[in-house]
Amino acid sequence: MSHVLAMAVQKLFPKAQVTIGPWTETGFYYDFDSPDPFTEADLKAIKKEMIRIINKQLPLERQEVSRAEAEAKIKAQNEPYKLEILAGIHEPISLYTLGEDWWDLCAGPHVANTSELNAKAFELESVAGAYWRGDETRAQLQRIYGTAWETPEQLAEHQRRKQEALRRDHRRLGTDLHLFSIEDEAGAGLVFWHPRGARMRLLIENLWRELHFEAGYELLYTPHVADISLWKTSGHLDFYHESMFGPMQVDERQYQLKPMNCPFHVLTYASTLRSYRELPIRWAELGTVYRYERPGVMHGLMRVRGFTQDDAHVFCLPEQITGEILAILDLTEQILSSFDFRSYEINLSTRPEKSIGDDAVWDLATQGLIEALDRKGWAYKVDEGGGAFYGPKIDLKIEDAIGRMWQCSTIQLDFNLPERFALEYVAADGTRQRPIMIHRAIFGSLERFFGIMTENYAGDFPFWLAPEQIRLLPVTDEVLPWAEELLALLRTAGVRANLERSGERLGKLIRNGETMKIPVLAVIGAKEAEARGASLRSRADGDLGLVEANALLLAAAAANSQRAASLALEPVEAGAA
Incomplete structure (x- = not known):
């Protein structure tokens, strides 16, 4: 379909040059260099031409050519982007006609x-800007x-699911529910958390x-910057510099914003x-890090x-690997299930061809990961050779309410940093030995997890997590004294409650509360x-009727302590106390 798209575009717009056109998980795209921007009307015309091509039942034929033949064909078509693509292709070189x-x-x-394609089962969805090779300095x-x-x-x-994804888009919900914003005046990719968020x-x-x-961790707080020499020792300056912000000069020394927390934990x-x-x-540390992301890839x-990783590092003996990994898996499940993520996809990545570390240590570490996963009872896929150069790893994806998978937690063994920083412990026999270092994050980052969680709930957060749990709606000014007293009782009990004092009509107050997805409206x-x-009007359970203050306070406190989705109150008959 990608080729059919490109053929249709060049048929209708002869000056358009093609670049790359890969498939994606749910479709395909093609990048074009065209002198004129494509419009919605153009997309309709392109789709019509694609249908015509499909219905002509054209063959797609593969041909292997020499590099010289491919260059000659490309030059004859005046397609400079294809020449650059060709330069990166290893033989055999194939093309499709x-x-x-x-x-x-x-x-x-x-x-x-093309007769194998269904002309009634495709759609052109949108047109967007993109840089050649993802480089904003290029075309x-x-x-x-x-x-x-x-x-x-x-x-x-697919279209229904896409519409549902739009309804759940955390960027829109973040604005509508006053949770967060990203302010252009401050710079791209920097998050402002509003009071509710x-x-x-x-x-x-x-x-x-x-x-x-509870799981036996202690907390660390570490700086946001460090002398550039630290990042040279850790290897980040050599291998990660493209994702790091530039250094700053302070007192004749160069300091670097941290892209990761691990070297600080190593120094500790x-x-x-x-x-x-x-x-x-x-x-463990909720450590804020800073990484340079290209403008085209930032997304809500x-x-x-700038984001906060829920970072943790475990320093352990080789024989402790399995037990520590299993404990991390248990903690991961405990935390993620608290936010209703209970379906996971697990990948185990093993030693790549280029790696560091002793064979015996790699084998012991990999076997430790396998044994922990087996004892946990989680099914997993093995990505042979997909590990980092410094150790094997486990990656966990979570499934949201509409079936999308999100990369979230990761557990990585590291033989590199202990070696680079010459970490040691005194063994039972008095010798100095290297500890095993385990990196792990459960959320990945608070920002990304918050976005995923917001889309999973569609902004309809469970009672225990909602920024505003109960909104009191007084019908007249005469009842304001009791409303004020009830507000104070709720807040003293740790309930996040607010009192609506605008004096608007009750119908509008209720609509406003529903728009803000308040779990409980109290008239x-x-x-x-x-x-x-x-x-009470509960978003989860409908009308609950008249509830006395003591019952409301007890139910709200219980819901918070149990991290419940809603108040445990049974609906009562209208007018009953």
Whole structure:
């Protein structure tokens, strides 16, 4: 379909040059260098031409050519982008011809004939800007996105899911619910947490800290910058410099914003000589890091330039690997399930061809990961050779409410940093040995996890996590004294409650509360004030009728302590106290 798209574009717009056109998980795209921008009307015309090409039942034929032949064909077409693509292709060089005259470089394979494509089961979805090779210093191209399926029913389901994803878009919800913003005046990719979002972030952080203390971790706080020599020792300056911000000059020394927390934890370990009796050492930090991301790849909270990792490092003995990994898996499940993520996809990545470290240590570490996963009972896939050069790893993706998978948690063994920083412990026999270092993050980053979580809940957060749990809606000014008293009682009990004082009509107050997705709206009229209660409307359970203050306070406190999705109150008959 990608080739059909490119052929249709060049048929209708002869001056358009093609660049790359890969498939994606749910479709395809092609990047074009065209003198004129494509419009919505152009997309309709292109789709019509694609249908005509499909219905002509054109063959797609593969041909292997020499580099010289490919260069000659490309030059004859005046396609400079293809020349650059060709330079990066290893032999054999193959191209596919569609029909009699249109062709492009491609490894394939493809369908044999366009008759195998369903002209009623594809759509051109959008056009967007893109830089050649993703480099903003190079030519700006136009990218046409499309999707293709076997049947019209599959296409319709894809479009339904896409609309649902738009409804859940965390960028829109972040604005509508006053959770966060990214202010251009401050710079791209920097997150401003608004009071409602900051309250939720605090709840997430408190849960994270509480469960880490229970799991035997201690907390660290480390600087945001360090002398550039630290990043030379760690290797980041050699291998990661393109993703680091430039250094700053201070007192004749160069300092570097940290892109990662791990070297700081390593220095903390190295601050004193350790004994084998101290291991394992488990340290965790909510550490804010800064990484340079290209303008074209930043996306809401999912990819930003300043973010907080829920980082942790475990320093342990070789024989402790399995037990520590299993404990990390248990903690990961405990934290993620608190946010209703219970379906995971697990990948185990093993030693790549280029790596460091002793064979025996690699084998012991990899076997430790396998044994921990087996004891946990989680199914996993093995990515042979997909590990980092410094150690094997486990990656975990979480499935959201509409079936999307998100890369989230990671567990990595590291033989590199202990060696670079000469970390040691005194073994039982008195010798100095290298500890095993385990990197791990459960959320990945608070920002990205917050975005994923917001889309999973569609902004309809469970009661325990909602930034505003209960909104009191007084019907008249006469009941304001009781509303004020109830507000104070709720806040004293740790409930995040607010009182609406605008004086608007009740219908509008209720609509406003529903728009802000408040879990519980508490209407207070004369009857409710006399009964020292409120009539509750729950987003989760509907009308709960008139509930006395004590019952409301107990239910709200219980919901918070149990991290419940809603209040445990049974609906009562209208007018009943």
